[in-house]
Amino acid sequence: MSAAAKMRDAPAATRVVRVAAGQGFWGDWLEAPRRQVDGGDIDYLMLDYLAEVTMSILQKQKERDPSLGYARDFVGAVESVLPGIAEHGVRVIANAGGVNPAACAAAVRAAGERHGVSDALRIGVVTGDDLLPRLDELLASGHELRNMETNEPLTAVRDRVLSANAYIGSVPIVEALARNANIVITGRSTDTALTMAPIRYEFGWGREDWDRLAAGIVAGHIIECGAQCSGGNCLYDWRHIPDLADVGYPIVEASVDGSFVITKHSHTGGRISVPSITEQLVYEMGDPRSYITPDVIADFTTIQLAQEGTDRVRVFGIKGRPPTDRLKVSIAYRAGYKAVGTLVYAWPDALEKAEKADEVLRSRLDRLGLRFDQILTEFVGASATHGPLAGHVREVPEVQLRVGVRSADKASVERFTRELAPLVLNGPPSVTGFAGGRPKVEDIVAYWPALVDKRVVQTAVEVT
Amino acid sequence: MKVRLVDIAHARSGDKGDTANVGVIALRPEWYDVLTRHLTLDRVREHFRGVITGDVERFELPNLRALNFLLHGALDGGGTLSLKTDAQGKVFSTAMLRMVIDVPNEEARRLDLPGVAA
Numbered sequence: 001m002s003a004a005a006k007m008r009d010a011p012a013a014t015r016v017v018r019v020a021a022g023q024g025f026w027g028d029w030l031e032a033p034r035r036q037v038d039g040g041d042i043d044y045l046m047l048d049y050l051a052e053v054t055m056s057i058l059q060k061q062k063e064r065d066p067s068l069g070y071a072r073d074f075v076g077a078v079e080s081v082l083p084g085i086a087e088h089g090v091r092v093i094a095n096a097g098g099v100n101p102a103a104c105a106a107a108v109r110a111a112g113e114r115h116g117v118s119d120a121l122r123i124g125v126v127t128g129d130d131l132l133p134r135l136d137e138l139l140a141s142g143h144e145l146r147n148m149e150t151n152e153p154l155t156a157v158r159d160r161v162l163s164a165n166a167y168i169g170s171v172p173i174v175e176a177l178a179r180n181a182n183i184v185i186t187g188r189s190t191d192t193a194l195t196m197a198p199i200r201y202e203f204g205w206g207r208e209d210w211d212r213l214a215a216g217i218v219a220g221h222i223i224e225c226g227a228q229c230s231g232g233n234c235l236y237d238w239r240h241i242p243d244l245a246d247v248g249y250p251i252v253e254a255s256v257d258g259s260f261v262i263t264k265h266s267h268t269g270g271r272i273s274v275p276s277i278t279e280q281l282v283y284e285m286g287d288p289r290s291y292i293t294p295d296v297i298a299d300f301t302t303i304q305l306a307q308e309g310t311d312r313v314r315v316f317g318i319k320g321r322p323p324t325d326r327l328k329v330s331i332a333y334r335a336g337y338k339a340v341g342t343l344v345y346a347w348p349d350a351l352e353k354a355e356k357a358d359e360v361l362r363s364r365l366d367r368l369g370l371r372f373d374q375i376l377t378e379f380v381g382a383s384a385t386h387g388p389l390a391g392h393v394r395e396v397p398e399v400q401l402r403v404g405v406r407s408a409d410k411a412s413v414e415r416f417t418r419e420l421a422p423l424v425l426n427g428p429p430s431v432t433g434f435a436g437g438r439p440k441v442e443d444i445v446a447y448w449p450a451l452v453d454k455r456v457v458q459t460a461v462e463v464t
Numbered sequence: 465m466k467v468r469l470v471d472i473a474h475a476r477s478g479d480k481g482d483t484a485n486v487g488v489i490a491l492r493p494e495w496y497d498v499l500t501r502h503l504t505l506d507r508v509r510e511h512f513r514g515v516i517t518g519d520v521e522r523f524e525l526p527n528l529r530a531l532n533f534l535l536h537g538a539l540d541g542g543g544t545l546s547l548k549t550d551a552q553g554k555v556f557s558t559a560m561l562r563m564v565i566d567v568p569n570e571e572a573r574r575l576d577l578p579g580v581a582a
Contacts, residue, residue, distance in 0.1 A: 052543060053543060053544055056467075148481075148570075149481045149482065197465075219566050233476075235474045235475060235476065235557065235558070236474040236489075236491075244471065275474065275489065278487075278528050278529075278530060279475075279476040279487070279489065279526060280476070281487075281530075282475075282476055282485070282487020282489065282525075282528070282532055283476050283477075283478045283485075283487070283529055284478035284479065284480060284485060285478075285485050285487055285532050286480060286485065287521075287523060288523050288525050288532055288535065300525065300528075301524075301525050301526075301527055303528065304527060304529055305528070317527075335544075335545060338547060340547060347565065372541075374541075374547065376540060376547040376548065378548070378549055380549065384548075384549045384550070385549060385550050385555045385559070386555070386559045386562065387514070387515045387559075387560070388514055388515065389511070389512075389515060389559050389562050390562075402549065404547030404548075405547070406545070406547060444544050444545060445544055446543060446544055446545050447481070447542075447543045447544070449481065
């Protein structure tokens with residue numbers, strides 16, 4: 001029996017719902033989901049797979065093969081926790097559906113059959129976020145889908161659009177849970193809704209329960225990047241964070257009043273402290289008074305934190321207010337080509353040699369008459385990450401010359417990839433590190449954030 | 465007295481399009497006021513001059529003893545367009561912490577700020 005089921009008979013004020021994070025992005029630690037389910041009592045396993053550009057990658061996969069277009073890692077993650085789902089009542093919520101939630105559900109169903117537990121799986125699929133098939137209809141009816149950063153209307157890149165998905169909120173996930181789904185698969189739902197929805201469902205919070213909905217969103221924001229709140233990528237006292245090799249991923253213990261505790265399983269590494277949680281709270285933050293989601297606007301200036309015990313931080317006091325009447329839309333479009341190449345120059349005068357090589361390279365690119373929208377040179381080991389703030393660098397053992405180009409003209413980018421290797425024999429001395437071969441030409445799929453009227457997005461839920 | 469920001473604060477940064485955000489958090493609660501007084505918009509604009517192409521926005525979070533800065537035009541176009549090593553602005557946090565601020569001696573003594581030997 002899950003902790004939630006056990007607690008359901010407990011007085012409401014002391015009931016706790018436990019939501020555990022098992023993936024912070026597609027590519028996160030494969031071990032994490034299983035460790036969250038096997039490491040102790042949890043009610044929900046939340047897996048976040050989608051970053052801004054992930055949808056476009058998935059769209060390209062779907063174009064090549066209509067049975068793809070979802071985060072395939074998810075199938076393995078589910079397989080690794082099947083006993084937890086089938087025998088212990090743990091429910092899984094993930095935005096692994098990408099641009100093809102139905103195919104994702106079919107793959108999970110097939111995995112359940114392979115392991116003989118298909119009967120125990122009730123798979124909920126949330127759809128309606130995909131606006132690509134409706135894009136021209138939307139544009140024709142006056143939805144301009146202007147770029148939130150540049151204010152350009154989408155018509156400027158319409159013929160190069162690869163995917164368009166509205167960020168959807170907690171409502172359809174709550175519905176899937178109410179219909180007894182124990183695996184909920186969404187497309188482009190917000191990362192935070194994956195955590196807020198099960199808490200809202202368990203406590204029966206209403207659509208206008210602004211403060212508590214906002215608290216659920218803050219809980220989601222804290223755990224959506226997995227271990228980044230439990231000791232991973234933590235600058236504060238980083239040398240002494242225990243046992244990152246065995247890092248514990250975060251767990252929300254939510255209470256009915258909207259307060260919650262962030263913790264992790266005992267006997268795991270990492271650290272949950274006020275500084276580690278604060279670092280995650282400010283991550284990717286805009287205006288802290290207005291963290292806008294489809295369900296509610298959370299005010300991050302109201303969040304209170306208190307260390308309640310070892311690896312336990314209580315979060316409380318959160319205020320929310322009604323959301324806007326629009327949804328954010330994530331649009332991906334083709335934006336030309338790029339390539340990045342590197343060479344390494346050694347002491348003495350490593351930086352000077354790398355600078356000279358860059359000069360020679362640029363002069364040759366110039367003479368070839370190639371067309372680039374941009375050429376960017378970085379000197380890794382001297383100034384690549386902090387630029388002039390790093391100050392003057394002398395006597396470094398080596399510097400990596402890193403040159404990137406971007407162009408709408410693929411031939412120019414391809415020609416660039418042939419110009420680095422020759423520098424090994426016909427440029428400045430003490431050069432190495434070219435064993436990786438020629439740089440690869442990459443298609444650029446760029447991100448176009450827009451807003452759309454909420455009323456045009458209709459979500460649907462199917463549970464099978 | 466000269467005080468290195470890295471000795472009185474920690475930080476994390478992330479991206480939103482071509483904008484990097486840097487959250488700066490006081491290492492001790494009583495040092496938050498030092499941050500609010502000395503990490504002014506002008507001081508941060510000056511710090512990142514020549515590093516970013518756009519303006520800076522500043523927000524206060526006294527509840528977290530933190531300031532949040534938005535650095536516009538920081539990421540060479542941002543996301544997949546960017547050719548930068550740090551296309552997602554992950555280490556703008558420590559670039560911010562390179563700042564050295566000038567704190568009156570009396571204030572520095574009262575708050576037990578770690579100073580830099582001249």
